Amino acid sequence: MDKNNTHIEDDFLKKLISLPEDEKLPDNFTPKVMAGLPKVAIAPVEAKNKIDLRIIGLIAAVSITAIFIFFNFDFSGIFKAAAETSENNPVKYLNLLTSISKSFSDGFSEIKITSITITAVISLVSLYFADKYFKRWFNHNHTEAF
Amino acid sequence: MTFRDDSFYIGQVLGGDQSAYSALVDKHKEMVFTIAVKILRHREEAEEVAQDVFLKAFKALSSFKGDAKFSTWLYRIAYNTAISQSRRKKPVFSAIDDEMIDNYTTDAIGKSVNELGREEQITAVNKVMEKLPKEENLLLTLFYKNEKSIEDISEITGYSQSNVKVKLYRIRKRMYDDLKRYLEKAEEQHG
Numbered sequence: 446m447d448k449n450n451t452h453i454e455d456d457f458l459k460k461l462i463s464l465p466e467d468e469k470l471p472d473n474f475t476p477k478v479m480a481g482l483p484k485v486a487i488a489p490v491e492a493k494n495k496i497d498l499r500i501i502g503l504i505a506a507v508s509i510t511a512i513f514i515f516f517n518f519d520f521s522g523i524f525k526a527a528a529e530t531s532e533n534n535p536v537k538y539l540n541l542l543t544s545i546s547k548s549f550s551d552g553f554s555e556i557k558i559t560s561i562t563i564t565a566v567i568s569l570v571s572l573y574f575a576d577k578y579f580k581r582w583f584n585h586n587h588t589e590a591f
Numbered sequence: 592m593t594f595r596d597d598s599f600y601i602g603q604v605l606g607g608d609q610s611a612y613s614a615l616v617d618k619h620k621e622m623v624f625t626i627a628v629k630i631l632r633h634r635e636e637a638e639e640v641a642q643d644v645f646l647k648a649f650k651a652l653s654s655f656k657g658d659a660k661f662s663t664w665l666y667r668i669a670y671n672t673a674i675s676q677s678r679r680k681k682p683v684f685s686a687i688d689d690e691m692i693d694n695y696t697t698d699a700i701g702k703s704v705n706e707l708g709r710e711e712q713i714t715a716v717n718k719v720m721e722k723l724p725k726e727e728n729l730l731l732t733l734f735y736k737n738e739k740s741i742e743d744i745s746e747i748t749g750y751s752q753s754n755v756k757v758k759l760y761r762i763r764k765r766m767y768d769d770l771k772r773y774l775e776k777a778e779e780q781h782g
Binding site for chain 1: 625
């Protein structure tokens, strides 16, 4: 017993309550239970929540980032680059990849702590804790349902 | 009878050997019945509930994840089933009247109780425990008689650990208070 239980520990009461004999179950209790079993099949393992909260979190994070980038950076340069490189020499399409990666690196280098980034961070943290909470709640309610 | 670890039998049952479930029933039936009988206070009804509990547990065995002990999981099913059954019958009034918990000295009560014969002690304890609300009777039994930990009781009943401790503290006081009254009454009758 831990030390915090000193106010409820009581050997005298323990001894006293142990005096009365419990009523016993009849000997045929187990066979009676077992006789009821063949009629039922063990339920298959329940499918997990169809929508995993972590996936929702991931989708939300990606969406927030995409929206942020879309509204904050000029992507017209990419399309311009595509037009320029593809006109005469299709091989120059490869330059498009460089152009895209450059746009992204430019874009991310300009990410500062704005209200949008704070919102994104808060959303992610909230989703993480919501995930934990719902998992706990689901496990708890699983026995509650009986 | 010696039993192996619960997980052994669970594995066998889930592997298709239903007969292994009888070991789990044998191992836990008394505790499941104790929970049911303390809540329902009716032997036959408690027996039916105990059967129902094992059936429910069997059906849901594949969903038992092993995060908690199987026994705690099973006892929680027993507790919920018994509570649901008792609510179908009549409302439960389980408030403890704080005013009733007056001054008492454990030593004085202990001395008086020790002077009684074994049968008289049993009668006294039974009478006093019968007066306790069902859930309190169960908490007392789980903690003092079955020596379940606060953590286990919390898992079984759904009360927080601190709530279980507070309840036990108050029930213990009440128990002594009622014992004192019972002993005084008995003394009056004899005198």
